Structure formats: structure tokens, C-alpha cells
Amino acid sequence: MYGRELPANVPIGESWEISDRPDDESVIANGAFAGRTIRWLMQHHGHELLGDAVSTSDGRFPLLCKILDARDRLSLQVHPPAEKAASLGGEPKTEMWYIAGADPGAELFVGLRAGVTRGEFEAKVRSGAVAECFHRIPVRSGDTMFLPSGRVHAIGAGLVIFEIQQNSDTTYRVFDWNGKGLDGRPRELHLEQSLASIDFDDFEPALVDAQWIESRPMRSLVEHDLFCVTELKSASPHPLAVHFHDGKLLRVIAVVSGEVELAGGGESLTLSAGQFGILPAALTDASLTADSGTRALLVGAGT
Numbered sequence: 001m002y003g004r005e006l007p008a009n010v011p012i013g014e015s016w017e018i019s020d021r022p023d024d025e026s027v028i029a030n031g032a033f034a035g036r037t038i039r040w041l042m043q044h045h046g047h048e049l050l051g052d053a054v055s056t057s058d059g060r061f062p063l064l065c066k067i068l069d070a071r072d073r074l075s076l077q078v079h080p081p082a083e084k085a086a087s088l089g090g091e092p093k094t095e096m097w098y099i100a101g102a103d104p105g106a107e108l109f110v111g112l113r114a115g116v117t118r119g120e121f122e123a124k125v126r127s128g129a130v131a132e133c134f135h136r137i138p139v140r141s142g143d144t145m146f147l148p149s150g151r152v153h154a155i156g157a158g159l160v161i162f163e164i165q166q167n168s169d170t171t172y173r174v175f176d177w178n179g180k181g182l183d184g185r186p187r188e189l190h191l192e193q194s195l196a197s198i199d200f201d202d203f204e205p206a207l208v209d210a211q212w213i214e215s216r217p218m219r220s221l222v223e224h225d226l227f228c229v230t231e232l233k234s235a236s237p238h239p240l241a242v243h244f245h246d247g248k249l250l251r252v253i254a255v256v257s258g259e260v261e262l263a264g265g266g267e268s269l270t271l272s273a274g275q276f277g278i279l280p281a282a283l284t285d286a287s288l289t290a291d292s293g294t295r296a297l298l299v300g301a302g303t
Contacts, residue, residue: 001101001160002067002274014068017276018252020061021169031267051248051281053301056167062301063227064168065252065276067100068161074154075187076109076134076175079168080197081149088193090170092149095163096208096222096229098297099143100256103158109134110145110153111205118200125191130175135204142295144208144221144229150199162254164299166226172197218298226302234258234290242298247284250301253277258294263287 006012018038019026025037033041038061041049046059055062079093097108109131112121116133124130134152137145139159147153152174155161172190179186210219210231217240222229234240244251244264253260253271260271262279264286271277279286290296 001069004274011071013070013074014066016064016066017254018061018063018065018278020167021064030269045280048282049278049280050250050301052303053250053281054303060167062167063252063299064165065254065299066163066165067274068097068155068159068163070155070157070159070161073109073157073177075173075177076131076152076154077171077173078152078194078197079147079149079170080172080193081199084196085149085170088196090172090193091168093165093168093170094149094224094226095147095165096227097145097147097155098162098164098221098229098231098256099139099141099159100162101160102140102143106139106158107156108137108139108145108153108159109156110137110147111135111151111202112200114203116200116203118195121198121200122195125175128175128178131177137207139207144210144231145205146208146222146224148199150197151202151205152194152198162256162297164222164227164229164252164254164297174198221297224302228300228302230298232288232290232294232296232298234292234294237292239292240288240290240294242288242290244279244286244288245284248281249303250281251279252297252299252301253279253288254297254299256295256297258296259291260294260296261289263289 020038025039080090082092085092172194174194212219255271257273262269264283
């Protein structure tokens, strides 16, 4: 879908586009700092990059941005909520999914079916039928699902998803469809941690109900303490132009389709579909121009 060259005969399910994780650090592509990592940028220019946004507790970039490609349905999983993560030895992880591409009949598994009790859930886990407890939601391109920590979930087959999340890599696997991993063995489950993390009052959550702003080509998808996400869509024959003047807010641009040009600080950068870029908070006169037919996500980190 995005023209990536992948290793032959190796299943690749995720592309980490903006990452400040140990041993997984994004590299700056252009400008005076080209070739440096985002870790170096945080260490030497953290305030200029983040502005009012808050780094992680260990001083890392607050967001992790990915593209997910699910050719098969993925494992049912959960991420620990903030109040329990430390005691479980993990990190909290709240995230959102934007559906960039969906095969006919594609679906998500999110939250519990109405009325499912913890006791019923545990019994179904033991019998291998726990998927019956999950709420299933058909999705199509342009849909959005918000996933706070503690919301149990899985991605169905035939989906390409832009994932925006707080910087965390803790996942507890609840159920793996009674299948096997790439080594031919059943993959490890994390039942004790999962049961401690799942919100058992989270019944049948809905997709984000985001409305387009009248006369403006944008809509708010997520407004949360950790991050906010706005979708931009250039539908007219004329380019869409957005200007930023505050100098306090970090912004990540993720291009779903079409092409975006970013400009600021004497630099310009063209992003095509499937590419991500950062507008540092220190830019007091920056702009975004999108060609007709472009869809992009504008992401701000929490303050």
C-alpha cells in the first residue's frame, strides 16, 4: 500500500515510524541534524522539540507512532493501566487506531460483549473460547478507535492501521486463537497480568464519532491528556494550507494518502503517503500545505 521494501519471506506486521525506544530510535532524515537520532535530539534540544509537551518519566519522546499491517487476525491483548503498570513490571499504554485501509468484512475486537462477567471470561480463557466474550466491530477506511489502557482488543485480518500511542511497549497477550508462533510453538500468554489489567466494566465501546467541522476540512478524532489527533482532508481542487504560529506545541504529521509539504525555520519537507514528519514546537512560523485528495493526521503530544 505504501511501497515499502520488506525483507523477503519475513512476516512484517509493524513499521515503527517515530520511535524513541531503547535500540529502536528514529533517525532524522533532513536538515542540519540529518543522521542524528531522535534520542540525540531529545538529549540536546528537548525543549525546542517538545515545547509544552511532557516527555516520558525517563526523558524520552512522549509518542510512539506506527503503521500496522494485519494480513491475519492478531492476538487478543491488553495494556496495563497507569495505576497498575509499575506493580506488573510494565508501562501503561493508551493508543488510538486510524483505519487507513480495510478489506471488505474487516473488523476489530474491542472491549467485552454486554453482560460478560469476569468469572465467565476466565472460564472461557481456560476452555479456549474467550473470543466469544469480545465485542466485534466492522470497520472501513477512515474509522477511528480509541483504546485507553485496560481496554482489551485485537485487530482482525485485512487492515492497515495508523497507530498513535504513548511511548510504551508493554503488551499482555490474553488469547492467540489457539494458534502457533513463527517457531511452530504456541506463543506465551500473560494471563495473570492480563486479568489484573482488563477493565471488566468496559462493554461494547463504539468507534470515535468524529464530525467534520462545517466549512473546514478537518475533524477532531482524539482529545486526551496524552495526545490529541486531528484528521485533515483536502477535498477541494485547491491546496489546503494550515499555518502554525504558537511556538509552544509539538506536532507530528502522518500522511495517509496524497502529499503534504511542511515548511518552517528555513527548511521544507515533502511527505508522501505513509510518511511521518515532526514540526518542532520551537517553530513559530510553520505551515502545512496538502494537495487535493490528501488525508493526513495532525498529532499533538500531551502537556
